[in-house]
Amino acid sequence: MEELKNAAYFTEYEDLEVHEIMLRDRPRQEAYKNAIxxxxxxxxxxxxxxxxxGTGILSVFCAKAGAKLVYAVEASNLAKVAxxxxxxxxxxxxxxxxxxxxxxxxxxPTAEKVDIIVSEWMGFYLLHEGMLDSVxxxxxxxxxxxxxxxxxxxxxxxxPCSVPSRFDDWNNVDDVRMNSFGExxxxxxxxxxxxxxxxxxxLLHNGVAMFWMNLNEIRSEELEYITFQEVxxxxxxxxxxxxxIWFDCRFPGESYExxxxxxxxxxxxxxxxxxxxxxxxxxxxxxxxxxxPIAFKISMIRRNDDKRKYNLEVxxxxxxxIEHPVPCDCHLTKCILVKTHLQNMDIx
Amino acid sequence: MEELKNAAYFTEYEDLEVHEIMLRDRPRQEAYKNAIxxxxxxxxxxxxxxxxxGTGILSVFCAKAGAKLVYAVEASNLAKVAxxxxxxxxxxxxxxxxxxxxxxxxxxPTAEKVDIIVSEWMGFYLLHEGMLDSVxxxxxxxxxxxxxxxxxxxxxxxxPCSVPSRFDDWNNVDDVRMNSFGExxxxxxxxxxxxxxxxxxxLLHNGVAMFWMNLNEIRSEELEYITFQEVxxxxxxxxxxxxxIWFDCRFPGESYExxxxxxxxxxxxxxxxxxxxxxxxxxxxxxxxxxxPIAFKISMIRRNDDKRKYNLEVxxxxxxxIEHPVPCDCHLTKCILVKTHLQNMDIx
Numbered sequence: 001m002e003e004l005k006n007a008a009y010f011t012e013y014e015d016l017e018v019h020e021i022m023l024r025d026r027p028r029q030e031a032y033k034n035a036i037x038x039x040x041x042x043x044x045x046x047x048x049x050x051x052x053x054g055t056g057i058l059s060v061f062c063a064k065a066g067a068k069l070v071y072a073v074e075a076s077n078l079a080k081v082a083x084x085x086x087x088x089x090x091x092x093x094x095x096x097x098x099x100x101x102x103x104x105x106x107x108x109p110t111a112e113k114v115d116i117i118v119s120e121w122m123g124f125y126l127l128h129e130g131m132l133d134s135v136x137x138x139x140x141x142x143x144x145x146x147x148x149x150x151x152x153x154x155x156x157x158x159x160p161c162s163v164p165s166r167f168d169d170w171n172n173v174d175d176v177r178m179n180s181f182g183e184x185x186x187x188x189x190x191x192x193x194x195x196x197x198x199x200x201x202x203l204l205h206n207g208v209a210m211f212w213m214n215l216n217e218i219r220s221e222e223l224e225y226i227t228f229q230e231v232x233x234x235x236x237x238x239x240x241x242x243x244x245i246w247f248d249c250r251f252p253g254e255s256y257e258x259x260x261x262x263x264x265x266x267x268x269x270x271x272x273x274x275x276x277x278x279x280x281x282x283x284x285x286x287x288x289x290x291x292x293p294i295a296f297k298i299s300m301i302r303r304n305d306d307k308r309k310y311n312l313e314v315x316x317x318x319x320x321x322i323e324h325p326v327p328c329d330c331h332l333t334k335c336i337l338v339k340t341h342l343q344n345m346d347i348x
Numbered sequence: 349m350e351e352l353k354n355a356a357y358f359t360e361y362e363d364l365e366v367h368e369i370m371l372r373d374r375p376r377q378e379a380y381k382n383a384i385x386x387x388x389x390x391x392x393x394x395x396x397x398x399x400x401x402g403t404g405i406l407s408v409f410c411a412k413a414g415a416k417l418v419y420a421v422e423a424s425n426l427a428k429v430a431x432x433x434x435x436x437x438x439x440x441x442x443x444x445x446x447x448x449x450x451x452x453x454x455x456x457p458t459a460e461k462v463d464i465i466v467s468e469w470m471g472f473y474l475l476h477e478g479m480l481d482s483v484x485x486x487x488x489x490x491x492x493x494x495x496x497x498x499x500x501x502x503x504x505x506x507x508p509c510s511v512p513s514r515f516d517d518w519n520n521v522d523d524v525r526m527n528s529f530g531e532x533x534x535x536x537x538x539x540x541x542x543x544x545x546x547x548x549x550x551l552l553h554n555g556v557a558m559f560w561m562n563l564n565e566i567r568s569e570e571l572e573y574i575t576f577q578e579v580x581x582x583x584x585x586x587x588x589x590x591x592x593i594w595f596d597c598r599f600p601g602e603s604y605e606x607x608x609x610x611x612x613x614x615x616x617x618x619x620x621x622x623x624x625x626x627x628x629x630x631x632x633x634x635x636x637x638x639x640x641p642i643a644f645k646i647s648m649i650r651r652n653d654d655k656r657k658y659n660l661e662v663x664x665x666x667x668x669x670i671e672h673p674v675p676c677d678c679h680l681t682k683c684i685l686v687k688t689h690l691q692n693m694d695i696x
Contacts, residue, residue: 180432
């Protein structure tokens with residue numbers, strides 16, 4: 001059963017159109033290229049593994065950055081394309097294409113472990129349909145102690161938002177009221193989160209980090225169930241109609257401040273990951289003023305029937321019934337009093 | 349079998365996302381809205397039929413333009429959405445939603461035939477996955493003599509073009525040669541035409557009309573096999589790598605010159621129809637100078653297994669072996685001599 005699922009996954013990746021979309025994704029390409037090519041000091045004469053090499057382009061970057069050996073591991077038939085690309089770029093002496101799953105890979109008996117693992121493993125809202133498990137496996141089995149992971153960190157963000165494309169847009173379509181269409185659309189789509197480009201002006205908050213991982217340390221078990229509960233004050237007034245979820249990835253660099261960050265947030269240039277939006281039922285949507293508190297719990301639960309997929313669950317909580325952070329910027333009297341008290345203490 | 353195919357077609361239309369895309373297609377919306385709303389003299393107190401009414405928005409336009417009765421005929425379950433939209437716009441006394449195929453529709457015994465048929469029936473490259481047969485059926489059975497068709501005319505255009513997204517783009521992807529990927533992509537996609545947005549600068553010619561139809565006269569039999577053979581001189585030099593196909597629709601208006609035209613061409617604002625591109629095999633692609641002749645035959649053949657679909661066939665012809673138009677702007681000596689001779693005759 002699981003074997004069949006995997007087979008389907010790898011077949012899908014043979015649809016070259018998916019790879020065309022990724023190769024045309026400028027923020028993705030630029031982040032990986034700059035992270036690798038501006039870090040030649042890390043790559044020079046090093047051994048690298050590219051997990052899920054796809055068309056092989058990241059392996060070529062690594063070779064050009066000075067790596068002495070790159071294992072380009074690709075499970076799907078795309079390994080053949082990767083091999084042709086490596087040949088075309090005259091890098092067959094450096095890049096070794098391995099057609100197989102990284103879980104089945106065995107280092108040659110005399111070979112050293114790798115200094116760096118490079119992978120573009122991220123799925124929608126980071127984890128959905130991604131391949132982080134394979135990257136973790138590769139790290140645990142093939143990376144030298146203190147080796148580098150590219151990317152090295154990932155963060156998932158969440159923000160309450162308006163979703164006019166599912167609500168207000170249908171009040172007036174060329175002077176025709178189409179709210180009943182909007183309602184049907186919401187009903188048809190309510191069963192799963194949507195992957196859309198969210199205009200930044202629809203966010204009611206700039207976003208809070210709901211999950212952070214260090215790629216050198218994260219374990220697969222930690223990815224089974226991710227949950228986050230928070231109270232946040234609205235920063236930009238508007239209709240609360242959903243939650244928007246996105247992620248950033250950070251790459252190792254000379255200094256933490258100058259490190260390359262690939263952001264897939266609403267304010268960043270668009271990527272093929274877009275953003276993930278969970279639309280709320282009509283009955284709980286409300287117009288919120290600045291500093292109104294929103295309390296919510298959001299959970300990402302790995303599916304048992306398909307480990308590559310996640311279910312998203314969002315729960316709105318009555319903001320009077322849970323503890324707020326101290327200090328809290330929301331407009332509840334209790335929070336204003338605590339904040340004022342703390343400010344007075346600071347001054348004294 | 350055919351019944352099953354139809355069932356699948358109508359189910360697909362229940363996916364509201366398709367309708368969302370159409371309702372957000374500005375050129376489509378504006379063309380229909382203006383064609384109807386700027387023609388109140390044609391609509392006032394008239395009986396209209398909207399064939400394939402979908403969400404009902406065109407029926408609402410007709411009612412607002414003064415129609416006394418609109419039959420909104422919709423075969424899919426979307427008829428329920430249309431009914432809600434009509435209710436929402438307080439037009440139930442004018443617009444009658446009919447949930448059924450137009451082929452099964454029977455006018456009430458005492459009812460008059462309709463003055464106008466409105467329909468957005470166009471598919472990719474006009475005919476593919478469209479529903480023109482149903483519009484023709486409606487016209488033949490329900491339109492008064494000298495009634496109006498909205499749209500009233502349609503034209504299919506073809507132009508030779510470059511297709512850098514399938515060829516030259518892969519020479520250099522972030523300084524990596526990926527021609528082998530481009531070649532695989534072409535091989536994977538060679539079996540069918542692609543629906544893409546063609547940048548106008550990739551056209552080698554502004555386009556020639558390969559098929560024109562008057563909606564008041566066209567018969568279904570004429571749609572079985574459409575073929576066009578032509579010699580055209582290249583207007584803009586470049587690499588000939590494919591043929592681009594698109595269509596225009598014209599609506600009735602006060603005067604022919606002022607009529608609303610919905611264009612889906614590369615130079616017009618983008619629509620959800622985009623353009624259709626047939627990519628040529630590498631072996632016949634060539635760099636062409638201005639005035640080089642291209643001779644070709646293009647055929648649209650209705651599929652027997654699915655009457656809603658068409659196969660496209662393109663044949664390149666040796667331009668020395670067929671007769672050129674007289675005069676012809678191409679750079680062959682024969683054509684230059686004929687053209688000069690004709691010009692001299694004009695002067696004398």
